[in-house]
Structures are given as C-alpha cells and as structure tokens.
Amino acid sequence: MWLLKKDGSWLPIDSSELITANRVTPESFDGDLEHIAQTGQSVIISFSGPHDGRGFSFAKRLKQFAPELKLIASGGLTPDHARLCFQTGFDEILLSEELVVRQSASAWQTAVEMSVDKTYVEGKVHSNIPSIWQERALAQSIATNE
Amino acid sequence: MYNYDSHDQAFVEARSREFRDQVERRITGKLSEDEFKPMRLMNGVYLQLHAYMLRVAIPYGTLSADQMRKLAFLAEKYDRGYGHFTTRQNIQYNWPKLIDIPDMLDHLAEVQMHAIQTSGNCIRNVTSDPFAGVAGDEWIDPRPTAELLRQWSSLHPEFAYLPRKFKFAVTGAAEDRTALKFHDIGLKVKPGVDDNPAYEIWVGGGQGRTPRIAVLFEDNVPLSELLPKLDSMLRVYNLHGRRDNKYKARIKILVAEYGLENYRRDVEEDLALQSLEPFEPAVAEYHRIAKDFEQSDLTPLPSASNGDNPPALASWIKQNVTSHKVPGYGVVSISLKPKGGIPGDATAEQMYALADLADRYSQGELRVTHRQNIVLPSVAAKDFAALHEALVKQGLAEDNIGQLSDIIACPGLDYCALATARSIPVAQELSTQLREREKRDDLSGLTLNISGCINACGHHHAASIGILGLNRAETESYQITLGGSSNDNASVGGILGPGFAQSEIPGAIDRILDFYIGSKQEGESFNQTYRRLGKAAFREAVYVAA
Numbered sequence: 001m002w003l004l005k006k007d008g009s010w011l012p013i014d015s016s017e018l019i020t021a022n023r024v025t026p027e028s029f030d031g032d033l034e035h036i037a038q039t040g041q042s043v044i045i046s047f048s049g050p051h052d053g054r055g056f057s058f059a060k061r062l063k064q065f066a067p068e069l070k071l072i073a074s075g076g077l078t079p080d081h082a083r084l085c086f087q088t089g090f091d092e093i094l095l096s097e098e099l100v101v102r103q104s105a106s107a108w109q110t111a112v113e114m115s116v117d118k119t120y121v122e123g124k125v126h127s128n129i130p131s132i133w134q135e136r137a138l139a140q141s142i143a144t145n146e
Numbered sequence: 147m148y149n150y151d152s153h154d155q156a157f158v159e160a161r162s163r164e165f166r167d168q169v170e171r172r173i174t175g176k177l178s179e180d181e182f183k184p185m186r187l188m189n190g191v192y193l194q195l196h197a198y199m200l201r202v203a204i205p206y207g208t209l210s211a212d213q214m215r216k217l218a219f220l221a222e223k224y225d226r227g228y229g230h231f232t233t234r235q236n237i238q239y240n241w242p243k244l245i246d247i248p249d250m251l252d253h254l255a256e257v258q259m260h261a262i263q264t265s266g267n268c269i270r271n272v273t274s275d276p277f278a279g280v281a282g283d284e285w286i287d288p289r290p291t292a293e294l295l296r297q298w299s300s301l302h303p304e305f306a307y308l309p310r311k312f313k314f315a316v317t318g319a320a321e322d323r324t325a326l327k328f329h330d331i332g333l334k335v336k337p338g339v340d341d342n343p344a345y346e347i348w349v350g351g352g353q354g355r356t357p358r359i360a361v362l363f364e365d366n367v368p369l370s371e372l373l374p375k376l377d378s379m380l381r382v383y384n385l386h387g388r389r390d391n392k393y394k395a396r397i398k399i400l401v402a403e404y405g406l407e408n409y410r411r412d413v414e415e416d417l418a419l420q421s422l423e424p425f426e427p428a429v430a431e432y433h434r435i436a437k438d439f440e441q442s443d444l445t446p447l448p449s450a451s452n453g454d455n456p457p458a459l460a461s462w463i464k465q466n467v468t469s470h471k472v473p474g475y476g477v478v479s480i481s482l483k484p485k486g487g488i489p490g491d492a493t494a495e496q497m498y499a500l501a502d503l504a505d506r507y508s509q510g511e512l513r514v515t516h517r518q519n520i521v522l523p524s525v526a527a528k529d530f531a532a533l534h535e536a537l538v539k540q541g542l543a544e545d546n547i548g549q550l551s552d553i554i555a556c557p558g559l560d561y562c563a564l565a566t567a568r569s570i571p572v573a574q575e576l577s578t579q580l581r582e583r584e585k586r587d588d589l590s591g592l593t594l595n596i597s598g599c600i601n602a603c604g605h606h607h608a609a610s611i612g613i614l615g616l617n618r619a620e621t622e623s624y625q626i627t628l629g630g631s632s633n634d635n636a637s638v639g640g641i642l643g644p645g646f647a648q649s650e651i652p653g654a655i656d657r658i659l660d661f662y663i664g665s666k667q668e669g670e671s672f673n674q675t676y677r678r679l680g681k682a683a684f685r686e687a688v689y690v691a692a
C-alpha cells in the first residue's frame with residue numbers, strides 16, 4: 001500500500017498502521033457526523049469505484065463538521081481524482097500496489113500538479129495559491145488601494 | 147458578450163492539456179476504458195454508433211462571429227463539413243477521431259471555448275434565454291448569472307461524479323424560452339435590492355423515462371446566498387440521489403421520493419455547516435461579469451416600413467423577426483429547419499456565412515436556441531431585406547420559426563448509440579409535409595418534437611405533438627404524445643395510444659391536425675383544444691378514422 005499526501009509526498013505504508021482508523025462508506029452513512037468525529041483521529045472513506053462521487057461530498061461535510069479529523073480516501077481512484085480529493089477535504093489517498101503500477105507511479109507523484117490545479121472556487125491543493133475568484137478579488141483590492 | 151481574462155484563458159488551456167494527457171494515458175493502457183470513460187464524457191466525448199462524437203459547449207447559447215467561424219473550421223477540418231446544434235444550445239461533431247480531439251480543444255481555447263462538462267454525470271452547460279439582453283419582456287439579463295454558474299460549476303471538485311447528469315437553465319423574462327421547468331434546477335432572475343438580482347429556484351424538473359415538472363424550492367433568494375444554496379442543494383443530491391438505477395438517479399426522483407420538505411430541510415442543515423469563504427467574491431464577480439454584457443449603445447432608429455416588401459420577405463419578417471427592446475431593431479431568428487432538412491444541422495459554409503452576417507448586421511453576435519435555430523440578436527430594421535437576401539443564398543431563409551415545421555429532433559438511430567429508433571428521417575418527411583400544410587392552415591404556436599429513445603433529448607414530452615421512437619419486436623414503432631408544453635405553464639404530453647410504423651406517422655399527424663382545425667374555437671391553442679375535448683376525442687379521430 002502507498003499513501004499520497006496533500007503536499008505531494010508519497011510513502012509506502014503497512015496496512016497495520018491504519019488499524020486504528022475509522023472506516024466508513026458514504027453509502028452506509030446514517031447522518032450521525034458526531035459519532036464519526038468521536039470515534040478516532042483518522043477516518044478512511046472508501047469510494048465504491050471511480051464513478052461514485054459520494055465520497056467527495058461526504059468528506060467536505062465531515063471536514064466542515066470536524067476540521068481536526070484526518071481524512072483518507074481509498075477505493076478505485078485514478079490520479080485525476082487526486083485534485084478532487086484534496087480540494088474536498090481529504091488529507092491523504094490510500095493506494096493499492098496495482099493502482100500505482102498500472103496507472104504509473106509518475107502519474108500519481110504529479111497528481112496534485114495535474115494541468116488544472118485550481119478552479120474558480122477552490123485554490124491550489126498544496127500551496128497557498130487561492131481560487132481564481134479570490135485571486136481576482138485580491139487584484140481588485142490592490143488596484144483600488146493604489 | 148463575456149470576454150475571458152487571463153485566468154479564464156489559462157483555465158481552458160490547462161483543461162485542454164489535461165485531456166490530452168488523459169487520452170495519452172488511455173492509449174498507453176495506464177487508464178482502463180472504465181476509468182477513462184467518465185473523463186472523456188466530462189469533456190464531451192461520446193462513443194457513438196459509427197465514431198466518436200465531440201460536443202462543444204456554447205455557454206448560455208451565446209457566440210461571437212469569430213467563435214462561429216472556429217466552429218465552421220472544426221466542421222471542415224475534423225468532421226464531414228457540418229455540425230449539429232442541439233436542444234441544449236451546444237454543437238456536436240459526429241465524425242472526429244479520438245486522436246484529433248485534443249487538437250480540436252486547443253483550437254476552441256483560442257477563441258475562449260471548450261467542451262468542459264458537455265456530458266457525463268456532472269453539471270452540464272448552463273442554458274439560457276436566446277433573446278437575453280434584447281427581449282422586450284425581460285426583467286433582468288440572465289447571462290451574468292449563467293456565466294457565474296459556468297465558472298462555479300466548471301471542474302467543481304465535489305460534483306464531477308454525481309448520480310446522474312445535472313442541467314441548469316436561467317431566464318430573466320416573462321416568457322420562458324428555456325424550458326426552465328424541465329431542468330434539474332431552473333433559476334428565474336428578478337430584480338432584488340441594491341442593484342443585485344434575486345432568484346426563484348425551481349428544482350426537480352426533467353424529461354426522460356419519468357418526466358417531471360420542476361417545483362418551487364425557494365423564492366427571492368438574494369445573489370449573495372445563491373451559490374452556497376446551490377452548493378448545498380447539489381451536495382444533498384450527491385449524497386442521497388439514487389445510484390442503483392440510472393433511470394431513477396436524477397434529482398427529480400430524489401425530490402419526488404424523499405419529499406420536497408425533507409429535501410429542503412437537509413439543504414438547510416447542510417448550509418448551516420458550510421464555510422461561506424469560497425463564495426465571498428461571488429457578488430463582486432457577478433458585477434464584473436455583468437459589465438461585459440451591458441448593451442453597447444444601440445441608437446434607437448425609426449421603424450422601417452414593411453408595406454412594400456415582396457411577399458417572401460414580408461412573410462419572413464412576420465414569422466422570424468421578434469420585437470427588440472430598442473426601437474428600430476429586431477431579433478432575427480434563422481431557421482435550421484429547411485423543408486426536408488435535418489433539424490439543427492448547419493454546413494461549414496453556412497456557419498462561415500452566419501458569422502459574416504453577424505459581423506455585418508448584428509454587432510458580431512449570435513445565439514443558439516433550444517429549438518435548434520440561430521438568432522442574430524440586434525438587427526436594424528433597415529437591414530432586414532439585405533439580410534434576408536443573403537440568407538436566401540445560403541438556404542437559410544425558411545420562414546417557419548414558431549410554426550409546426552420548426553421541428554426539434556435528436557440524432558436518433560442514425561448516430562446515437564442509445565437510440566431505439568430513427569428520428570431524422572421522420573423529421574425530414576414531416577417537415578416536407580408540414581411546410582405544404584402551413585400554406586393553407588395556421589399552425590403557428592404548435593410544436594412538434596421527436597426523440598429517438600426514452601431519454602427524450604428531443605423534448606417530445608414537452609411538445610404539442612411529441613413523437614417517441616421505440617423498438618417493438620425488433621421494428622421501429624413511434625408513440626405519439628399530445629398536449630405537452632415547455633413554457634411557463636409547462637405540461638407533460640399524454641400518450642395518445644398504440645404506436646405507429648414510420649410509414650403511418652404522416653397520416654396520423656394529418657388526422658390530428660384535421661381534427662384540431664375542425665374543432666378549435668376562436669383563438670384557442672392546440673393544447674387548449676386538446677384539454678377541452680380530451681384525449682378520447684383525439685384518439686378516436688386518429689385511430690378510428692384510419
């Protein structure tokens with residue numbers, strides 16, 4: 001197993017290291033955010049496949065409710081999901097050996113620097129570069145102050 | 147029109163590079179077809195019956211002349227010399243090669259265009275009123291809101307893999323020209339306070355297998371609250387929309403099964419948790435965008451007299467020109483429904499000509515309508531004759547806007563991998579028949595829409611006369627629906643009875659029209675006659691008389 005971190009770093013991991021993490025699937029979530037927040041420091045959110053985006057909304061809501069939780073994405077993701085994961089509140093992505101080998105380690109290593117790295121509403125994942133709208137607002141306020 | 151700044155430009159160029167990389171990874175096997183499929187769909191690339199199809203976004207149906215030229219160039223270089231304008235104000239190319247698509251996207255980016263989210267289970271191209279900014283009945287221009295939504299939804303990290311596709315329409319006028327109530331979310335823009343708009347939010351409309359008319363979610367939502375609210379509405383849908391059955395996955399089913407009140411409550415609960423920081427710039431963004439849409443000063447002109455016009459020109463003006471909010475101008479609709487033609491198709495030559503005509507007569511701007519026609523939004527009345535003459539030369543002067551022969555049709559079994567029957571030949575035959583009939587009967591105000599399968603891209607549910615192509619016992623069978631409408635009093639057409647073979651359709655349509663014309667009361671529309679007399683009477687006229 002491998003862990004891809006939000007800052008782009010990348011390390012092998014023994015699955016036993018995740019034994020204390022709380023595992024949840026968005027499809028079985030009963031709405032009780034408080035219960036999840038109380039049951040551990042780390043939460044692994046499993047995606048049922050590359051087409052199911054529930055995990056993104058689930059992470060967003062959970063992170064808003066309990067910002068201190070470490071959220072880890074797992075499931076059949078691709079490097080193209082990395083931006084989506086990190087912009088919706090995940091801290092790490094858990095990858096199987098198969099995903100790393102087939103989709104290529106280099107693609108995963110550059111996943112957070114894929115061509116589209118920020119959107120109108122969300123900034124860059126691993127730097128302090130804000131969203132497009134925030135950048136425009138900043139430029140406007142500088143222009144107004146000058 | 148909205149003009150990209152350096153951020154917008156960098157964004158579409160980055161997306162184009164990203165897609166090129168995804169195609170390369172697919173070709174080298176790093177991505178499986180299952181993984182690649184949603185990525186190509188999210189970029190408008192379908193695998194059709196014979197080839198890949200690329201759908202290009204025309205946000206809220208607005209195009210510059212240079213953009214139209216680029217669309218013509220793509221048709222010429224990468225397709226077979228034509229493109230197909232769709233009911234969602236997009237254009238489709240039916241014959242590109244997958245390997246060429248990244249280059250096509252680069253060409254599009256050169257003119258501030260893209261194919262982002264024109265398909266896939268994500269927020270699709272936002273549609274709007276093709277008469278926006280020029281219509282006399284407009285409260286407020288919907289395009290700044292539509293552009294704000296385009297930006298908010300583009301590559302939104304949370305909503306790229308929704309249960310199903312998600313469609314927005316925005317209008318700001320008394321007459322609904324967007325089929326608003328057949329959208330997942332429809333926004334009616336109205337004047338609010340302090341120069342900011344406010345919104346009616348309608349939710350849960352849609353066509354397909356289970357047609358539904360949207361219900362009012364909330365009225366009078368201020369601009370500052372719009373995007374957080376939409377974000378929460380989408381989040382609740384993403385979490386709770388059904389994923390076990392694609393025919394039950396749209397938000398219309400969630401709202402119907404879960405109940406509007408429960409859905410509203412969940413949205414409010416989500417909203418209470420939300421950080422509003424990402425949306426703080428939205429109001430300033432709206433006003434920045436709105437500046438680009440301020441009408442360049444059109445000087446009012448004396449209205450031209452049409453008294454001496456030759457009959458063909460007079461008829462075209464009567465049928466295809468709508469009043470403009472500035473005196474002396476007209477909103478000119480150009481029909482892409484020639485007699486016997488394919489609805490919505492335009493050749494590269496016609497697209498180049500339309501671009502030149504937009505430059506000459508309409509401030510370099512064009513619109514695409516959900517009825518698959520083109521609009522020149524601001525033409526001086528003194529130029530009508532010259533414009534008409536130029537359109538005649540291009541085969542674009544059909545005077546049938548708003549007539550029954552102004553048929554909507556999806557590509558159907560000639561192209562679409564999901565189709566159960568052909569739509570195009572049915573439309574071609576009916577348009578020939580109806581153009582003849584329109585010479586003797588007044589068929590304005592009636593609509594005829596054709597879909598090649600239950601997905602209803604041809605909006606058959608929303609037409610006075612709808613035709614749905616099905617496959618029954620390995621043969622094409624066409625079901626007729628009557629009484630649908632996509633305007634403010636939206637209604638879903640009712641199935642008339644057993645289906646018809648393709649060869650029986652012209653006769654059945656004739657009998658419907660004979661019965662309507664023979665039975666209608668003074669000033670009555672088709673749907674009013676249909677409701678007064680009831681389905682049984684029409685059924686008898688169509689089936690018993692056959």
Ligand code: SF4
Pocket residue numbers: 556557558559562563564565566597598599600601602603604
């Ligand atoms: S209605 Fe069916 S046949 Fe027509 S375009 Fe849509 S999916 Fe294809």
